[in-house]
Amino acid sequence: MSNDDTAPGIDRRTLVSILASLPVLSGTLRATPAQAQVSASDPLASWNDGPAKQAIVDFVRATTDRSGPNYVAPEERIATFDQDGTLWVEHPIYSQVVYCLDRVPAVVAKKPELKNVEPFKTVLSGNREAIAKLPLRELEKILVATLTGMSVDEFNAEARKWLESAKHPRWNRPYTELVYLPMLEVQRYLRDNGYKTYIVTGGGQDFVRVYAEKVYGIPPEQVVGTMGGTKYGYGKDGKPFLTKEPKLLLNDDKAGKAQGIHLMIGRRPYAAFGNSDGDREMLEYTKAGGGARLAMLVMHDDDKREYAYGPARGLPATKVGAFSTALDDEAKTKGWTVISMKNDWKRIFPFDSEARAG
Amino acid sequence: MSNDDTAPGIDRRTLVSILASLPVLSGTLRATPAQAQVSASDPLASWNDGPAKQAIVDFVRATTDRSGPNYVAPEERIATFDQDGTLWVEHPIYSQVVYCLDRVPAVVAKKPELKNVEPFKTVLSGNREAIAKLPLRELEKILVATLTGMSVDEFNAEARKWLESAKHPRWNRPYTELVYLPMLEVQRYLRDNGYKTYIVTGGGQDFVRVYAEKVYGIPPEQVVGTMGGTKYGYGKDGKPFLTKEPKLLLNDDKAGKAQGIHLMIGRRPYAAFGNSDGDREMLEYTKAGGGARLAMLVMHDDDKREYAYGPARGLPATKVGAFSTALDDEAKTKGWTVISMKNDWKRIFPFDSEARAG
Numbered sequence: 001m002s003n004d005d006t007a008p009g010i011d012r013r014t015l016v017s018i019l020a021s022l023p024v025l026s027g028t029l030r031a032t033p034a035q036a037q038v039s040a041s042d043p044l045a046s047w048n049d050g051p052a053k054q055a056i057v058d059f060v061r062a063t064t065d066r067s068g069p070n071y072v073a074p075e076e077r078i079a080t081f082d083q084d085g086t087l088w089v090e091h092p093i094y095s096q097v098v099y100c101l102d103r104v105p106a107v108v109a110k111k112p113e114l115k116n117v118e119p120f121k122t123v124l125s126g127n128r129e130a131i132a133k134l135p136l137r138e139l140e141k142i143l144v145a146t147l148t149g150m151s152v153d154e155f156n157a158e159a160r161k162w163l164e165s166a167k168h169p170r171w172n173r174p175y176t177e178l179v180y181l182p183m184l185e186v187q188r189y190l191r192d193n194g195y196k197t198y199i200v201t202g203g204g205q206d207f208v209r210v211y212a213e214k215v216y217g218i219p220p221e222q223v224v225g226t227m228g229g230t231k232y233g234y235g236k237d238g239k240p241f242l243t244k245e246p247k248l249l250l251n252d253d254k255a256g257k258a259q260g261i262h263l264m265i266g267r268r269p270y271a272a273f274g275n276s277d278g279d280r281e282m283l284e285y286t287k288a289g290g291g292a293r294l295a296m297l298v299m300h301d302d303d304k305r306e307y308a309y310g311p312a313r314g315l316p317a318t319k320v321g322a323f324s325t326a327l328d329d330e331a332k333t334k335g336w337t338v339i340s341m342k343n344d345w346k347r348i349f350p351f352d353s354e355a356r357a358g
Numbered sequence: 359m360s361n362d363d364t365a366p367g368i369d370r371r372t373l374v375s376i377l378a379s380l381p382v383l384s385g386t387l388r389a390t391p392a393q394a395q396v397s398a399s400d401p402l403a404s405w406n407d408g409p410a411k412q413a414i415v416d417f418v419r420a421t422t423d424r425s426g427p428n429y430v431a432p433e434e435r436i437a438t439f440d441q442d443g444t445l446w447v448e449h450p451i452y453s454q455v456v457y458c459l460d461r462v463p464a465v466v467a468k469k470p471e472l473k474n475v476e477p478f479k480t481v482l483s484g485n486r487e488a489i490a491k492l493p494l495r496e497l498e499k500i501l502v503a504t505l506t507g508m509s510v511d512e513f514n515a516e517a518r519k520w521l522e523s524a525k526h527p528r529w530n531r532p533y534t535e536l537v538y539l540p541m542l543e544v545q546r547y548l549r550d551n552g553y554k555t556y557i558v559t560g561g562g563q564d565f566v567r568v569y570a571e572k573v574y575g576i577p578p579e580q581v582v583g584t585m586g587g588t589k590y591g592y593g594k595d596g597k598p599f600l601t602k603e604p605k606l607l608l609n610d611d612k613a614g615k616a617q618g619i620h621l622m623i624g625r626r627p628y629a630a631f632g633n634s635d636g637d638r639e640m641l642e643y644t645k646a647g648g649g650a651r652l653a654m655l656v657m658h659d660d661d662k663r664e665y666a667y668g669p670a671r672g673l674p675a676t677k678v679g680a681f682s683t684a685l686d687d688e689a690k691t692k693g694w695t696v697i698s699m700k701n702d703w704k705r706i707f708p709f710d711s712e713a714r715a716g
Contacts (some may be wrong), residue, residue, distance in 0.1 A: 075577055205621075221623045227621060229608075240616065249608070249621070259587070259590060262600050263588070281590060
C-alpha cells in the first residue's frame with residue numbers, strides 16, 4: 001500500500017501522537033442526543049457579548065439585508081463547520097480513533113488468527129506505551145480493519161451501537177453529548193437565516209454521517225469528510241450492497257478541505273468555522289471570495305470547563321487539534337475572528353446548567 | 359498514466375464509437391435556458407395518461423400519505439436522475455464530448471506546439487473518419503487537455519461560454535434547450551412533494567454543475583457526476599484557487615452510480631430515473647430499499663420527434679445510451695417502468711408548441 005491510498009478516515013500525521021494519549025476502553029451507557037436550548041429572544045444566548053458574537057450577528061445581518069451591498073442570494077448561503085474541536089470535544093483524542101481501537105476485540109473475535117499478530121496483539125494488551133510505539137504502517141492496519149471490509153449498513157450499525165454505549169472518560173457521558181452549545185446556536189441561527197450548514201471534517205465521512213442529523217440537525221448529504229471508496233456487490237439474497245474499501249479518495253484535512261468543499265458542494269462557503277491548523281485552508285478559501293465572508297476559529301483556552309491547548313498564546317502544545325502561533329498571526333492579519341471558549345462562551349455544553357454558567 | 363486514473367468526465371468505453379458519429383463543430387448563438395410551462399391543474403400535463411404517468415402519481419401519493427404504510431419522512435425523500443438521454447438529448451453524441459472537441463482549437467492556440475502533435479492534429483483536421491480511428495490512449499489526451507489543467511473558475515467560464523453559443527446540429531438550438539419537458543415536470547412535481555432532486559450522471563460533475571441550476575433548478579451540490587481531483591494552489595495575487603487535475607476519483611457510471619450516490623448523498627434514493635444500461639445499478643440499488651420505490655427508464659422510440667435507439671424491442675442499436683434487451687427484460691421482472699417517448703409524452707421539448715403536440 002502506498003502512502004496515499006491507505007488509512008481512510010484519519011489524518012495519519014497525527015495518529016502516532018494521538019495514540020500516545022490513549023484513554024481507557026469506553027464503558028457502556030445509552031446516549032441521549034444533545035439538544036440546544038436556544039432562547040427565543042437571543043439566538044446566541046450562550047455567547048457573552050463581545051467581538052466574536054458581534055461578528056456573527058453582523059455577518060448574518062449584512063448577508064441577509066436585501067438593500068445592502070453584501071446581500072447574498074439564499075441559494076448561495078453556505079456555511080461550513082469543522083467538527084473535532086469546533087463542534088464537539090476532541091481531547092484527549094478524536095472519538096473516531098477511540099471507536100477504531102474499541103472495535104479491535106470484535107475484529108479479532110471474527111478473525112482469531114489476528115490475536116497474536118501485530119498490531120492487534122499490542123492493542124489488545126491495552127499497554128498504552130507499547131501502542132504509542134507501533135509504527136505508522138502497523139497503525140494503519142487498525143484503521144483498515146475497523147473502517148473497511150464491511151458493508152456500509154454493517155458499519156453504520158456498528159458505529160451507531162458504539163455511539164450509544166461509549167463514554168468520554170472525563171465527563172462519563174456519550175461523545176454525542178459533548179457538543180458545544182454555542183456552536184449549536186450558531187448553526188441554528190444561520191439555518192434560520194437561510195444558510196445551508198455543512199460539516200467539513202477530517203474525520204471519516206461515513207462515521208460522522210451516522211449521528212450528524214440527530215446531533216447537529218445536519219443531514220448525511222451535508223457531511224463532507226475524509227472519503228473512502230466502496231465496491232458494489234451482491235448478497236446471497238441477490239440484493240446489491242456497498243462494501244467499504246481500503247481506498248482513500250480524499251483526505252479532508254488542510255488543503256483537502258477546500259478540495260472536499262468543491263467536490264461535495266461545488267460552491268464557495270460564505271462562513272467557515274474551525275479550530276486548528278487543519279482548518280487554515282478552508283478559512284482562507286472561504287475568505288478569498290468576494291463580499292462579506294465570516295471566518296472563525298475556536299480557541300481552547302478553558303482548562304476548567306473543557307481543555308486548554310495551543311501552542312498559540314502560550315497555551316500547552318498538543319498534536320490533537322493544534323492551534324499554532326502562525327495560525328493566530330494569520331487570523332489577525334486576515335480578519336479571521338478567534339473565539340475564546342473562556343471569554344466568549346457563557347455555557348459550553350447543553351448539559352451545563354444555566355446556574356453554573358458564566 | 360494508468361487506465362484507471364485518466365479520462366475524467368467520460369465513460370471511456372463508449373468514446374471510440376461516439377467519435378465515429380462526430381457532428382460539425384457547433385455554431386454561435388446565445389442560449390435561452392429552457393423553462394417548463396407546467397399547467398397548474400395537472401403537474402404532469404405533458405404526459406399522456408397511461409401506466410408511466412400513473413406510476414409516478416401513485417408513487418408520490420403513497421410516499422406522502424401520512425396515514426399510509428409507505429409514507430416516507432421528508433428528509434428521506436431523495437430522487438435521482440441520470441442526465442444524458444434521460445433529461446436531455448444525448449444523440450448523436452454527448453454534449454460534453456462536443457465541448458471537448460470544440461475546445462481543441464483554443465488549447466492549441468495556447469500551446470501552438472500541439473498543432474502538429476497527435477491527437478490534436480487529427481481533431482483540427484475535422485476528418486471524422488480519421489478522428490474515429492484515433493487510439494483510446496490518444497483520445498484520452500483530448501479529455502485531459504480540455505477538462506483539466508485549468509482553474510475551476512476558468513473551466514466554469516469556458517463551459518458557460520460554450521453553452522451559450524454551441525448549437526445542436528439537428529435543431530439548431532443550444533443544448534440547454536433540448537431538455538425533456540415531461541422530465542422537468544416530474545422533477546418539479548417531486549420537489550413540490552418534498553423530494554430533493556439530484557442529477558446522477560456519467561458526465562463530468564463540474565461540467566453539469568455549470569448549467570444544472572438554470573436548466574433544471576438543481577443546485578451544484580445536488581449534481582453527482584464523474585469526479586476528478588483538484589489541486590490547491592495560489593495565484594500571483596496570493597489568493598488560493600483550485601486547479602482541475604487529471605486524476606479520476608469516481609467514474610459515475612454503472613456500479614459507479616450507486617457508489618457516487620453513497621459518496622455524495624449518503625442515503626438510498628426512493629426514486630431513480632435513467633435510460634440506458636449505465637443506469638442499471640442505480641435503479642437496482644434504489645429498488646433494493648424497502649417500501650415504495652420508483653424505478654423508471656426512458657425508451658427512445660420516437661425517431662420523428664427525437665431519436666429511436668435500443669437495441670431493445672428491435673430499435674436500432676447504438677453505443678451512445680444503449681438500452682439493451684437484457685435491461686428491458688430486467689425492467690419487466692423487477693417492476694421498473696419503461697417510459698415510451700412516443701406513447702407517453704405528449705410534448706418532448708419546452709419549445710414544442712401545444713398545437714404540434716399529441
